[in-house]
Amino acid sequence: xxxxxxxQTEISVVEKEDVTLDCVYETRDTTYYLFWYKxxxxxxxxxxxxxxxxxxxxxxxxxxSWNFQKSTSSFNFTITASQVVDSAVYFxxxxxxDRGSTLGRLYFGRGTQLTVWP
Amino acid sequence: ETGVTQTPRHLVMxxxxxxxxxxxxxxxxxxxxxxxxxxxxxxxxxxxYSLEERxxxxxxxxxxxxxxxxxxxxFLHLHTLQPEDSALYLCASSQDGVxxxxxxxxxxxxxxxx
Numbered sequence: 001x002x003x004x005x006x007x008q009t010e011i012s013v014v015e016k017e018d019v020t021l022d023c024v025y026e027t028r029d030t031t032y033y034l035f036w037y038k039x040x041x042x043x044x045x046x047x048x049x050x051x052x053x054x055x056x057x058x059x060x061x062x063x064x065s066w067n068f069q070k071s072t073s074s075f076n077f078t079i080t081a082s083q084v085v086d087s088a089v090y091f092x093x094x095x096x097x098d099r100g101s102t103l104g105r106l107y108f109g110r111g112t113q114l115t116v117w118p
Numbered sequence: 119e120t121g122v123t124q125t126p127r128h129l130v131m132x133x134x135x136x137x138x139x140x141x142x143x144x145x146x147x148x149x150x151x152x153x154x155x156x157x158x159x160x161x162x163x164x165x166x167y168s169l170e171e172r173x174x175x176x177x178x179x180x181x182x183x184x185x186x187x188x189x190x191x192x193f194l195h196l197h198t199l200q201p202e203d204s205a206l207y208l209c210a211s212s213q214d215g216v217x218x219x220x221x222x223x224x225x226x227x228x229x230x231x232x
Contacts, residue, residue, distance in 0.1 A: 002160070033218045043206060045223035052218065091161070095218065105173070106221060108161040
């Protein structure tokens, strides 16, 4: 079973629209971390945000906001007033400790391709 | 150079060739990672190196061989690859290998096996 599910494969919006990217995760750990990354056409994943499992406070950074709800195991990402430069693939990821190792590993969702049209 | 760099950016190789991918991080980090990104599949962690540990995904075939000579450099040695190994190979680094550190990625090497 996949640990991180991004049900939206592709989303298209027109510039200035708001858009929400969904992320649902699955873990048995009580302590875990959730991340969002952006992958523009250049290929390099860019870190956007990290959230730990004990902090359910929503976060806003400019046009970006994140809604973390443990009750529904979701960590959704909203872009307000989208711009063409927001076009990219967005990945949600989960980090939990491997058994017998202190090293964490990131489990990625399949990503959501966001296209913002002018 | 800043961040995480990878060379080459593009590589085409035959199934009998031997090649190596190189990754270098300039962030002073102590952990480095190799990921494989195939079309329509989640990013797959292949190997993790930190100061004290190496962790590998047991499903990675032995035709992929990592090498981490120091905390700034990471190599992925390739030999006798298959066409299904064609993918984008991403290198990443983090402050250390613990689970709460964000990872910083390089631009990737686009590998095509013919």
